[in-house]
Amino acid sequence: MKNFNSQSTLLFSSLLASVLLFSNCKKDVETEFTPSVEAVSATSSKKLVLNPLDLSSAKSDNGYAVLIKRAIPESIKGDDAKNPKASIVRIFENGKELGAAHASHGDIRSIGKGQFSHWGTSLIFSASDNTDPRKNGRSYTYAVGAGSIPVAEEKLPVADEKLPVADLEAKRSGTPIGFANVNGKTTGGEGGQTVIVTTLTELTKAVESTSPLIIKVKGTITGSGSVYVKSNKSIIGTNGGTLNGVGLKIFSVSNVIVQNLTIKNVVAGSDDNDCINIKYSDHIWVDHCDLFADRNNGWEYYDGLIDITKKSSYITISWSKLHDTYKAMLLGVSENDKGGIKVTLYNNHFYNLNERVPSMVAGEAHVFNNYFSNVNGYCVGSRIDGIVRTDNNFFSNCSTPIDTYLGGDAVGYISGSNTNYYDKSGSNDIRTVEKSWTAPYQYKSALLNAKDVPAVVTAGAGPTL
Structure with missing residues (x-):
């Protein structure tokens, strides 16, 4: 018994010393x-x-x-x-x-x-x-x-879980799905000369050319305000192509592709600057882009990431990331846009935003396979007789996923709200009868299961090398 007590005392002392040393x-x-x-x-x-x-x-x-x-x-x-x-x-x-x-x-x-x-x-x-x-x-x-x-x-999908490459690539397309291929094709600068730009001066000269051009943005171009893009242009990021503080104004033109490009921190100023601002234009495709700002400078410091107004039509936004700002995307601005706005949004990731994700006014939008996460206000909003068709989107941590009542009597319409997946999100605020509107093009073969959207979209959205 004495030996046992001695061993116990020794063991206790060792343990006590270890605890004191660890602390x-x-x-x-x-x-x-x-x-x-x-x-x-x-x-x-x-x-x-x-x-x-x-x-x-x-x-x-x-x-x-x-x-x-x-x-x-x-x-x-x-x-x-x-x-x-x-x-x-x-x-x-x-x-x-x-x-x-x-x-x-x-x-x-x-x-x-x-x-x-x-x-x-x-x-x-x-x-x-x-x-x-x-x-x-x-x-x-x-x-x-x-x-x-x-x-x-x-059971929730892991956002950075990649599907097999063959399955993922099968969901991608070399040409846009949706409105950008209705009533004509969106081909950008196809057939034109390819130029590489590395400075703001070179970029401005290229986008303002009257000739078809494939413009490759290499490295980071820093500036302020916006450059004006003319018709028949493809603006493609390469080697991390980035516009820092410089937006694109696509006004009164046709047939423009913006692809693989990062555009960030475009200050609104007094000249209506956005990352991409589209007015009076048609057949535009924005694909695999990364657009963002921050929420540290107040509501009015930045405007939208993409604003599409003044009856701009036949536009597709695909496989892009829009994030970290207050206002993401405006589709139409007033009753004057009635009958004009026609936009398709698919396989995009919208996150860390407050509202307008997007806000549809007086036009038609088709929203499918998109991943919405961490949106403090409303995501898909429709007003002034706007119509939005939703298919198989995934909403996570969103206050109001879908809203047809954004104040006043100028309500909008929704179809397909029951096809979406809602995770840890608030209720929809849909106060109008669902419309039977469907998209005027084929897209069903590209539809994902709504629960698979986060994994597929986060694996593929944004610029690709």
Whole structure:
């Protein structure tokens, strides 16, 4: 018995020393936290409550790290210098758990790969693939304690899950689906000379040419305001082609393609600037583009990402990302647009927005296979006798997915609202009888199952190399 007591005392002393040594570890040398078997087994039947993380206030913390101050309520204890593993917060990306938890802030910045730290009331974390969590369109949530993800969450598609290449490519098309191929074809600068532009001067000269041209934008072109695009042009981004602060005005022209291009931070100013502004024009195709700004400068600082007005018609927007601004897309602006606006939107990702996603006024729009996520106001709005046909879209964390009552009596119409999938979103506000309007072109072979939309769209939308 004496030997047993001596061994017990020795074991207890060793354990105590280990605990004291561990409690003095600094944050920058921490290792991955693994909950005890007892802690997990005691609560494994508990269904976790996933709470959304507000990324609107997230800031870069250098490298792969993003910082959200006051992300977690004060009542939930976070790590601190004395208790570097106190937090029991868990972070999820599209329902899939991230980790390591309690990571050193240096590792989160330099290694990333989903590591995070709940420090005080702040959260420092990284995406699973080191993309920017503020821009990758994924849903980030947190839960407290041990337990399992609700069954409904487990079945949601993972946004960065790629379908087999053959299946994905089969959904893409070398020519646009929709209105851009009705009453004529949209071919852009096909048959014209190919020119490469790297400066604003070169870009301006090329887009204002009266000849058909295939214009390849190489690198980043920075400026302010907009350039005016003439008919029969293809403007294609290559090698990361980007317009920073420079928008495209497509006014009173026909047959324009904008493809593989990033356009960002176009300030509205006094001259009605948008990333892409289309007026009095027809047969326009915007494909595989990335358009965005920010929500840090007030409602009027930027206007829309794409505005299509003044009876512009036979337009398709496909496989593009529109995100991080207040107002995404205006289709028509007044009763004067009646009978004119005709737009198809498919396989686009709209995220981190407030409204006009899109707003249809007095025209016709077909919206299918689109992924809407994190929209604070309304997504698809229809007013002044506008008609929107929706097919197999996916709405996630959207306040009002579809709205036909945007104030006043000038209501619009919807068809196909029951074909969409609604996840963690508010109710539609549809106050008019559903219309029987259908698209005047073939598209059924390209329809996705609504639940597959997030995976397919996030894998394929935006510029391709």
